[in-house]
Amino acid sequence: NAGVTQTPKFQVLKTGQSMTLQCAQDMNHNSMYWYRQDPGMGLRLIYYSASEGTTDKGEVPNGYNVSRLNKREFSLRLESAAPSQTSVYFCASTETSGSGYTQYFGPGTRLTVL
Amino acid sequence: RKEVEQDPGPFNVPEGATVAFNCTYSNSASQSFFWYRQDCRKEPKLLMSVYSSGNEDGRFTAQLNRASQYISLLIRDSKLSDSATYLCVVLTGGGNKLTFGTGTQLKVEL
Numbered sequence: 028n029a030g031v032t033q034t035p036k037f038q039v040l041k042t043g044q045s046m047t048l049q050c051a052q053d054m055n056h057n058s059m060y061w062y063r064q065d066p067g068m069g070l071r072l073i074y075y076s077a078s079e080g081t082t083d084k085g086e087v088p089n090g091y092n093v094s095r096l097n098k099r100e101f102s103l104r105l106e107s108a109a110p111s112q113t114s115v116y117f118c119a120s121t122e123t124s125g126s127g128y129t130q131y132f133g134p135g136t137r138l139t140v141l
Numbered sequence: 142r143k144e145v146e147q148d149p150g151p152f153n154v155p156e157g158a159t160v161a162f163n164c165t166y167s168n169s170a171s172q173s174f175f176w177y178r179q180d181c182r183k184e185p186k187l188l189m190s191v192y193s194s195g196n197e198d199g200r201f202t203a204q205l206n207r208a209s210q211y212i213s214l215l216i217r218d219s220k221l222s223d224s225a226t227y228l229c230v231v232l233t234g235g236g237n238k239l240t241f242g243t244g245t246q247l248k249v250e251l
Contacts, residue, residue, distance in 0.1 A: 069145075130239060
């Protein structure tokens with residue numbers, strides 16, 4: 028199993044450009060998440076999808092849109108990038124079982140907006 | 142007030158030392174608690190869940206105090222490979238969302 032994969036690993040954008048961050052998981056998890064991580068701020072939830080066909084806003088959704096394309100894939104779109112969106116973006120999926128709750132993260136996308 | 146608060150450190154300790162991290166959370170309805178480990182420029186990974194009765198995994202011991210709303214992580218016999226940032230994490234919001242602390246940085250030195 029590849030776990031959670033993200034593309035691209037690095038990206039540089041100019042202000043106003045758009046892009047889509049891709050995420051896929053092969054663990055058959057229902058829930059998927061997008062976070063951003065900034066120095067001194069910790070991980071903050073942007074959007075999440077509890078199941079295929081549903082999405083909900085997290086703590087910092089402004090400037091982003093998401094699509095839960097199918098059970099495997101959850102993409103994050105920046106329609107008009109701003110320097111404040113310079114960050115490291117992590118996608119995650121969650122396994123919930125009798126033995127507990129585990130969130131698995133992808134390797135991250137390092138985005139710089141100039 | 143942040144939902145989950147941690148001392149950012151860094152904690153610089155010699156190899157073999159015992160080190161403890163604390164974390165406080167503000168939402169008394171929080172359901173589950175975890176410690177994640179994050180290496181530099183890598184993704185977070187689950188270190189261990191934290192149970193009310195306290196739990197141990199090798200050199201790592203986690204404790205939960207619901208009355209005081211704090212969580213602790215104790216690392217015994219520190220190794221160089223323990224150097225990382227340790228994230229305190231709380232599950233709230235109907236079981237769908239994790240709230241992360243900003244992390245405590247540990248540096249284990251020779």
